[in-house]
Amino acid sequence: MKINWGTGIVIAIIAFMSFIMFMVVTMITDKKYDHDLVTEKxxxxxxxxxxxxxxxxxxxxxxxxxxxxxxxxxxxxxxxxxxxxxxxxxxxxxxxxxxxxxxxxxxxxxxxxxxxxxxxxxxxxxxxxxxxxxxxxxxxxxxxxxxx
Incomplete structure (x- = not known):
């Protein structure tokens, strides 16, 4: 199967979006990245x-x-x-x-x-x-x- 340049661009965009979504989900759910305000009030x-x-x-x-x-x-x-x-x-x-x-x-x-x-x-x-x-x-x- 031959991949033309249009298909390559779509694959690259999908890979990039997947990477960004992975990073967002990791930052939200991992307790290591959980930071609170220094003071409450x-x-x-x-x-x-x-x-x-x-x-x-x-x-x-x-x-x-x-x-x-x-x-x-x-x-x-x-x-x-x-x-x-x-x-x-x-x-x-x-x-x-x-x-x-x-x-x-x-x-x-x-x-x-x-x-x-x-x-x-x-x-x-x-x-x-x-x-x-x-x-x-x-x-x-x-x-x-x-x-x-």
Whole structure:
């Protein structure tokens, strides 16, 4: 059987369309390609963004920076030494961009000179950390990307 150029074009178009359909079905059904929004209430958070900008500015104006340290016990978060640690009120939110089931939030309760995020809560990989707290009626927001 001899295939002329018109039949070859039709076969090429059908093969291309089949490949595209295969890729579309694979992307829709495979869990490996399933990505969620980073945060749930995205639009409500966007409306309060100026408040966050001011809180981030307050963190940058601190004389001593907030720092983190990875230890065998977990992640230690050190606040400025000039702060009275008992007066810090707020929360630490760690979220994993690749899997929202691993996200967690914990209140700031400092027993020593640092806040400890237990190692059992942190899997290896990339984390985004938001520490939002108030000290002397001033709001602060510290954001950092971590590789744990």
């Amino acid at each position: 995205y639009y409500q958070k966007e409306l309060a963004y100026q408040k966050n900008i001011d809180a981030i500015k307050n963190v940058k104006e601190l004389k001593e920076a907030i720092r983190t340290e990875k230890t065998p016990l977990g992640l230690k978060i050190f606040f400025p030494s000039s702060f009275n640690l008992n007066e810090i009120k707020g929360k630490v939110f760690l979220y994993r961009p690749s899997n929202k089931q691993l996200d967690f939030e914990m209140p700031i309760s400092i027993t020593d000179t640092y806040l400890l995020v237990p190692e059992k809560n942190l899997l290896e990989g990339r984390w985004n950390m938001d520490i939002s707290f108030t000290y002397n009626t001033k709001e602060y927001l510290f954001q950092k990307e971590l590789i744990y």
